[in-house]
Amino acid sequence: ASAAATTAIAQQREGDPAILELPEHSKGLGKPVVTDGYGKPSQYERNVQRRRSPGLTQTAQASVSFAPLQSLFGIVTPSGLHFERHHQGWWDVDPSKHRLMLNGLLKTPMVFTMDDIMRLPSVSRFHFIECGANTGMEWGNVAVPTCQYTHGMLSCSEFTGVPLITLLEMAGADLKQGRFVLAEGADGSSMTRTIPMSLVKSGEVLVAYGQNGEMLRPENGYPLRLVVPGVQGVSWVKYLRRIELGDQPWATKDEVIHYVDLMPDGTHRQYTSIQECKSVVTTPSGGQVLLDKGHYTITGLAWSGRGKVKRVDVSVDGGRNWRTARLQDPVMSKCLTRFSLDWAWDGKPAIIQSRAIDETGYVQPLKRQLREVRGTRSIYHNNAIQSWLVQESGEVGNVHLA
Amino acid sequence: ASAAATTAIAQQREGDPAILELPEHSKGLGKPVVTDGYGKPSQYERNVQRRRSPGLTQTAQASVSFAPLQSLFGIVTPSGLHFERHHQGWWDVDPSKHRLMLNGLLKTPMVFTMDDIMRLPSVSRFHFIECGANTGMEWGNVAVPTCQYTHGMLSCSEFTGVPLITLLEMAGADLKQGRFVLAEGADGSSMTRTIPMSLVKSGEVLVAYGQNGEMLRPENGYPLRLVVPGVQGVSWVKYLRRIELGDQPWATKDEVIHYVDLMPDGTHRQYTSIQECKSVVTTPSGGQVLLDKGHYTITGLAWSGRGKVKRVDVSVDGGRNWRTARLQDPVMSKCLTRFSLDWAWDGKPAIIQSRAIDETGYVQPLKRQLREVRGTRSIYHNNAIQSWLVQESGEVGNVHLA
Amino acid sequence: QRFPGIGRPATPAEVAAWDIDVRPDFKGLPKGQGSVSQGEKIWETKCASCHGVFGESNEVFNPLVGGTTDDDVRTGRVATLKRNDYPGRTTLMKVAYVSTLWDYINRAMPWNAPKSLTTNEVYAVTAYMLNLARIVPDDFVISDANIAEVQKRMPNRNGMNTSHAMWPGDEFAKGVKPDVKAAACMANCAAETKVASSLPDHARNAHGNLAEQNRLVGPQRGVATTTPPKP
Amino acid sequence: QRFPGIGRPATPAEVAAWDIDVRPDFKGLPKGQGSVSQGEKIWETKCASCHGVFGESNEVFNPLVGGTTDDDVRTGRVATLKRNDYPGRTTLMKVAYVSTLWDYINRAMPWNAPKSLTTNEVYAVTAYMLNLARIVPDDFVISDANIAEVQKRMPNRNGMNTSHAMWPGDEFAKGVKPDVKAAACMANCAAETKVASSLPDHARNAHGNLAEQNRLVGPQRGVATTTPPKP
Numbered sequence A, B: 001a002s003a004a005a006t007t008a009i010a011q012q013r014e015g016d017p018a019i020l021e022l023p024e025h026s027k028g029l030g031k032p033v034v035t036d037g038y039g040k041p042s043q044y045e046r047n048v049q050r051r052r053s054p055g056l057t058q059t060a061q062a063s064v065s066f067a068p069l070q071s072l073f074g075i076v077t078p079s080g081l082h083f084e085r086h087h088q089g090w091w092d093v094d095p096s097k098h099r100l101m102l103n104g105l106l107k108t109p110m111v112f113t114m115d116d117i118m119r120l121p122s123v124s125r126f127h128f129i130e131c132g133a134n135t136g137m138e139w140g141n142v143a144v145p146t147c148q149y150t151h152g153m154l155s156c157s158e159f160t161g162v163p164l165i166t167l168l169e170m171a172g173a174d175l176k177q178g179r180f181v182l183a184e185g186a187d188g189s190s191m192t193r194t195i196p197m198s199l200v201k202s203g204e205v206l207v208a209y210g211q212n213g214e215m216l217r218p219e220n221g222y223p224l225r226l227v228v229p230g231v232q233g234v235s236w237v238k239y240l241r242r243i244e245l246g247d248q249p250w251a252t253k254d255e256v257i258h259y260v261d262l263m264p265d266g267t268h269r270q271y272t273s274i275q276e277c278k279s280v281v282t283t284p285s286g287g288q289v290l291l292d293k294g295h296y297t298i299t300g301l302a303w304s305g306r307g308k309v310k311r312v313d314v315s316v317d318g319g320r321n322w323r324t325a326r327l328q329d330p331v332m333s334k335c336l337t338r339f340s341l342d343w344a345w346d347g348k349p350a351i352i353q354s355r356a357i358d359e360t361g362y363v364q365p366l367k368r369q370l371r372e373v374r375g376t377r378s379i380y381h382n383n384a385i386q387s388w389l390v391q392e393s394g395e396v397g398n399v400h401l402a
Numbered sequence C, D: 001q002r003f004p005g006i007g008r009p010a011t012p013a014e015v016a017a018w019d020i021d022v023r024p025d026f027k028g029l030p031k032g033q034g035s036v037s038q039g040e041k042i043w044e045t046k047c048a049s050c051h052g053v054f055g056e057s058n059e060v061f062n063p064l065v066g067g068t069t070d071d072d073v074r075t076g077r078v079a080t081l082k083r084n085d086y087p088g089r090t091t092l093m094k095v096a097y098v099s100t101l102w103d104y105i106n107r108a109m110p111w112n113a114p115k116s117l118t119t120n121e122v123y124a125v126t127a128y129m130l131n132l133a134r135i136v137p138d139d140f141v142i143s144d145a146n147i148a149e150v151q152k153r154m155p156n157r158n159g160m161n162t163s164h165a166m167w168p169g170d171e172f173a174k175g176v177k178p179d180v181k182a183a184a185c186m187a188n189c190a191a192e193t194k195v196a197s198s199l200p201d202h203a204r205n206a207h208g209n210l211a212e213q214n215r216l217v218g219p220q221r222g223v224a225t226t227t228p229p230k231p
């Protein structure tokens, strides 16, 4: 004790070496401009990476990588960390040779080059994209340790593109007969999805080339992808090559075999597209360890495929009591919303949860409430409340409650 | 003519080889997920880089690189393309050894680690940052060819950090006596700037670590920089190590020798901080060539250091007639705002300009109006209307009018 | 013309080159045919390496075939889907439309050489897959002429449901309300605070060392999962 | 305590290590002194390589010294700043406060070895620079005791102005309106449509080939500046 006291006094007189001994960078000349014409993160950020979940998929080309939500701020996902979902691998497509064709129930089938598309009036909008299978590993039991793996098939970007309705109108679309469009990609899977014309007509569906100020990344569909706000990621067809207008849905593989929700009665819900209101606390979250008692800012993300997030509540006692969190503005439709709440950790076990409510009044359900209706075999669209257990050691774990 | 007609018919029967001959990526298996744990742009985007202006500065460590505004969409600047301005080079600082000290007119001088700062309640806000010298080469005559060089010391990010006022309050700041703060960096120049407490008290000034969802880039001050919305970039002190609260301004080198505006009467305006309302058309812009007559979407960026952009007008006849452009929402305070307007180019010469008006009613001036008050030797704060001359050849040039 | 100079009409040859989709009503299906035995040969050379000789492999993907019965072919409902204890779900257990199979094989398979099959080859492997599940007999020749009959034997043709609130429009069903209804209780709520499931100890390091998956600074660190938890 | 556990008091030694700023009222200036001749020696070994023996070099930066007169020292206004035909502006023409020089040299110079000078060395090189501009005599010893007198001889000490609308607060001046006032005319405006300045032909390629500085697709391309403009 006396040795410790002496050290404490010495330290009081002296102080932190990181302050007293000036660092190299305060005493030297740094690196020049344009060391990198296109810069990259600090070497100290090397842990912030997208990652695969071991054993989740059998191949690496029909697979997924998860965004490190536990390390992100605000609502924009850096494009280098955007989650990936490929069905037949990704490509770096030559944009000068890429074409978009429109056919089907329209006066003139048309072809557009990237030059054509980029000359048209565009909009830029912030939207989240979430894979329909996000949190899918967690329908039954706890399967993965961190929010990167529980919720990381989620990203948010500023997308720039042309409303699809503009192109359809140019081609003389039959807006009475035409009730569905087929979107088709140019990759090996030539990914196809049926998109409702009601959403297209609203002007929300974009033929997008821009993401966070630059072009889409190759992993995310460079040079052209469909943006279908509020709808699961697989519908945001990448390497978009064709749009067909029709009077019936297409029943493509990924809407009737793959991204289907198995109900307790043994039927499959097809065309389940909307990502319902959901939220997750990212700090503190599973696989982290708190350094100390005291003040923390609980923070996380909330979103809804039906519009704006209206409110987020946070509980630190496993759902017995809730407080309403602060929402960072601007709160935008079908976009991530960052919430936060002050919390003084007393060093005792705590179970942290968040619950989002959207502008339609829909309340994010408990796991139990979700399972009561949909069972545990649904795979897709698990939007249940997430629980993180903070242990006395400071270690935070992923838990399900019952 | 008959040969051309034959070709045209053949082409009609046949079509574009980019469509008829399926590309490799439609017939093969692409690359796996996590090819890059941190991704990068397409190889076809290699022209989109930040660049130096030859001869502008005598060294590369006290220098600037310009963001390629002509190639960006929306309002977010990809962090890899964020403009650079260093006075003594940039560093990749170890965040675990970085400290922030508060001293001066406060009860307890304090030290914060990055861990401490990142535990406090934070906000995330979209703001532009513009160097006070942006467009400085153009006070007299046309000096540079493209909007990358005329306006590229401009970027916009979602910044995440703690309001400086929170930290000052924790240290028991004397908010009566304390009318200015000094912000000091940890790089070789230990860059210092005086910041008004009026702005700090508004909660707008942030001690920021986040930029576009990830940590600041090393070139932009990793792990900590001051965010001073609306104020020129040099005040956004990078590698922030210290904040001192005082009752008088500091007259640091970069506020009284360097970033000073020389008036026609031979006096220097010191502490000129606000970036006044300004805009620039980025498409079409200098150094580009239009491919064809027909429809174009004129688009560009507008911003004001005094708040929100209220309106942007665009002229295609050198300022004789103006039309009001569309503004992309959300329009945020002290943030870039994207505007656009449809234009059918008839192949004749045209002079394209934009004029922004902010919520205070301030109207972006003509070069002449600016020079009438400030002369041509001011270097800083050139927010005049930019003119681009579209020639019959389609080539677009940077011009000044008289 | 609202946007002069932008875009051009597609030629018939261009539309033909790309317009390959096939709908449940068989719009888009090209004429052609293929037998089960032709399909077997193609399957063995071009598909079996990934999907197994009987479509049973899960080495690169879920099994394609299995779990359907002759009764399912009759009723159009796959009975095992109602059993909560039956974990596997093959493609043929789920798929409602034969067009979906045809369209997908035609556009995407073989996975490493998509669009390399001829139209007749697509018919043939489709026939072979259906035969593996006893949907069509051994000597069957599937063609554009009889495919609608085959559709009537798809084991899960009646197992789908589009009447839900998760389609963003009224194209399938009007006015359906979200199925899961929760209320936002704020205080003294009836909560389950017992931990029912957590990651088993042996899986602690299964996703790699989490200390290396969190930032080096911040409100917390990543847990070192290479060592057991602290008490 | 609003945020328990966050931050800690700084020790006096810590504050001393970092609190190096010097204000115009000389708050923060450490005791010490240095002569012009001491300064000359330091200058020649540690500064002249970049700034020139007489502070006149513009090889790495604008000249530091030059353009000020004895008259300016008397009036506190640098006369040449009023001349529009005089392009150069040295540091000593602009700087209003000697504290600014002292503070900046102390924190940032020499550029490649900042914070390597002793306090007395900073006094000395400051004296040398001032002597080059004849602000202090050859035998001058500057110190914390007499620096306020030196301030009274700074050539541009009266050349500054803080009464403008570009400071975001009322700390310097209250209620100043923006100096440049424009109106937003919409139609038939009195515009100058004659091109008064454009990039001279010889500078066409001075920033590199602009074709390589624009995206390969889009509404336009970059101009190929390696060849002359098309007619």
Ligand code: HEC
Pocket: A059, A062, A087, A088, A189, A253, A257, A258, C042, C043, C046, C047, C048, C049, C050, C051, C060, C061, C062, C064, C090, C091, C101, C104, C105, C109, C110, C111, C112, C117, C125
């Ligand atoms: C090199 C490996 C490989 C080969 C060869 C291959 N496949 Fe596949 N197949 C896959 C993978 C992987 C998937 C899943 C793709 C995805 O995730 O979208 C798949 C999916 C399918 C599906 C959709 C299953 C579902 O439930 O979504 C069908 C049907 C199919 N394959 C049939 C075939 C046929 C027929 C052939 C041969 C002509 C073939 N495959 C050859 C790997 C292969």
Ligand code: HEC
Pocket: B059, B062, B087, B088, B189, B253, B257, B258, D042, D043, D046, D047, D048, D049, D050, D051, D060, D061, D062, D064, D090, D091, D101, D104, D105, D109, D110, D111, D112, D117, D125
């Ligand atoms: C290796 C080159 C180098 C050396 C050696 C050097 N300087 Fe500098 N100096 C510079 C550069 C470059 C700048 C401009 C920095 C910037 O852009 O902020 C500068 C700026 C200055 C300024 C500010 C000028 C202004 O108008 O903003 C002063 C004063 C100065 N130096 C004094 C000195 C003194 C005194 C020494 C020696 C003790 C010294 N320098 C050594 C390169 C050097």
Ligand SMILES: [Ca+2]
Pocket: A085, A130, A131, A132, A133, A232, A233, A234, A235
């Ligand atoms: Ca998806």
Ligand SMILES: [Ca+2]
Pocket: B085, B130, B131, B132, B133, B232, B233, B234, B235
């Ligand atoms: Ca700057």
Ligand SMILES: [Ca+2]
Pocket: B292, C005, C006, C007
């Ligand atoms: Ca054209």
Ligand SMILES: [Ca+2]
Pocket: A244, C019, C020, C021, C022, C028
């Ligand atoms: Ca079709």
Ligand SMILES: [Ca+2]
Pocket: A292, D005, D006, D007
């Ligand atoms: Ca602590």
Ligand SMILES: [Ca+2]
Pocket: B244, D019, D020, D021, D022, D028
């Ligand atoms: Ca001080």
Ligand SMILES: [Co+2]
Pocket: A087, A254, A258, A259
């Ligand atoms: Co899938």
Ligand SMILES: [Co+2]
Pocket: B087, B254, B258
């Ligand atoms: Co500078």
